[in-house]
Amino acid sequence: MADLNELKKNAGILAANKIESGMTVGLGTGSTAAYMVARLGERVQNEGLKITAVSTSWSTTIQCRQLGIPLMDLGDAEHLDIAIDGADEIDPQKNLIKGRGAAHLLEKIVASMADTYIIIADNGKKVKQLGEKFAVPLEILPGAIGAVSAKVKKLGALVTVRLGAPGKDGPVISDSGNLIADAKFGPITDPEKLDFELNRIPGLLGHGLFIGMTDKAILAAENGLEEF
Incomplete structure (x- = not known):
């Protein structure tokens, strides 16, 4: 049985591998998103991936600077090709609760600008109804x-x-x-x-309700990755 952190890392890698040169990318916040940003940094350094990213928090900004991922200010962005982020809860309709890291306002702005919004998380974030676990x-x-x-x-x-x-x-x-x-x-x-x-x-x-915004979810479970 794989370690859950290893599976979260794999979810982050899978999401990062969907990014193509020339894209503008929104980068989320949280433990699973950090694995995604790390993989993106590897691709920038080793594959010559050419992207421009927007960050949703200071923690992600610092990680991007350390990895050499080119950043632009959120205020200069009008459109993003893709945004990838984590979630605290996700229901069967891919509605979310986000914001335990207090970055939900900037995260929602970034999500609203993206053609494709991908959520990466562990499957412990799945709920039947939003609000079951978190405020x-x-x-x-x-x-x-x-x-x-x-x-x-x-x-x-x-x-x-x-x-x-x-x-x-x-x-x-x-x-x-x-x-x-x-x-x-x-x-x-x-x-x-x-x-x-x-x-x-x-x-x-x-507020931390993200309704009808998610295009794809990639969840790490004990037996592998689930996409829906």
């Missing part, structure tokens, strides 16, 4: 934290501002300088409706 992450304008929290609570969620890891005082701040909160709904029976309702809240800059 929906929120990125909130700091001055709107009270108003946004109240409106999201009216939709049926327990809302908590995300705090830093032990050793760091205060709340988690996104790479864009906003507050991160988590909205625990439990299993979400109508993710499309909730997506619509959250999108209507002023001051809620982004």
